[in-house]
Amino acid sequence: MLLSGCAKQGISPQSKDVHQLYLIIMALALPVFVAVEALLIWCIVRYRKRDDSSATQSVGGNRSLVVFFTIPAVIVAILFPFGERTLMALEKTTTPQVHIKVEGFQWEWTFLYLSEGIFISGKTASEDAPQVPAVMELPVGEPVEIELTSRDVIHSFFVPDLRFKRDAIPGRTTTFQFTPTVLGTYHSQCAEFCGLYHSKMTFEVNVVSAVDYQAWILQQRKEAKSVTCDPNGTDLSLIAHNISWNQYCLAVPANTAFTVSIDNQDPGIEHNFSIYDSFFENTNYFKAPRITGVSSETVDVSGLPPGHYYFQCDVHGPAMSGAFIVAPKS
Secondary structure (H helix, E strand, O other): OOHHHHOOOOOOHHHHHHHHHHHHHHHHHHHHHHHHHHHHHHHHHHOOOOOOOOOOOOOOOHHHHHHHHHHHHHHHHHHHHHHHHHHHHHHOOOOOOEEEEEEEEOOEEEEEEOOOOEEEEOEOOEOOEOOEOEEEEEEOOOOEEEEEEEOOOOEEEEEHHHOEEEEEOEOOOEEEEEOOOOOEEEEEEEOOOOOOOHHHOEEEEEEEOHHHHHHHHHHHHHHHHOOOOOOOOOEEEEEEOOOOEOOOEEEEEOOOOEEEEEEEOOEOOEEOOEEEOOOOOOOEEEEOOOEEEOEEEEEEEOOOOOEEEEEEEOOOEEEEEEEEEEEOOO
């Protein structure tokens, strides 16, 4: 109990409110613990017996029941306003400077920076491929809004230094805010058992200065724009293995129909192939049906006008995505 008082207060005003609530709960729990243990020891000493005959029942009845229920009710009534105040502080919103859509999937995370037009995605662990955790870059002292969801099963977004966690539920978006105030890198993870590689579903939260954050955004945009490749016919081939594509850039000539051969080598896992305008998925140009591995399928796609498009597996989103280049005919 003494060591619990050394717990860190967290890296945001919201986490400090939660930390303060824990201290209040500890203060209320301590006398209850002492009283219960004292009564147990007293009963052991006072009513100890060395024969096998039934003990005399000298206490009990309505008075005991009233005391038994009244004491916890009083404790809860005292604790309730403190908990409600902390909850209101956590739910309080402001105008966010950073707006991130967080998607959990088996078994990693994708962070879509909705205002900056970039995304970061981790690489899930597998039997023959190492995990590459996603890194959430955040500016210090700026409000952050998270839109949390899941692409498959229930996950849990847990940053221990924020002092709270939220479940990522398929088909449902949960929104919350926090303001990181301490520079540093903070280990985070999924806190809901979600399958075989749950223990490896980790990510990092990296809180940096405003200058470093802007430099990181510019670098990510530059790297995204630099992805390009030249057309190599109209028969494309994609292999899905270890929840990754074997290619991250595809190119075809403009206004020409083409085929895509999809080879799903992940046993028991669904994949598909879709083409969008960008990772925001505002416009869908093609969507193939999902196939469960191990299997393959070839799909026909109508020609597209020249432009820079985006392809992905809809099951795993930006974690399995790439640039789709439609080049004008020379």
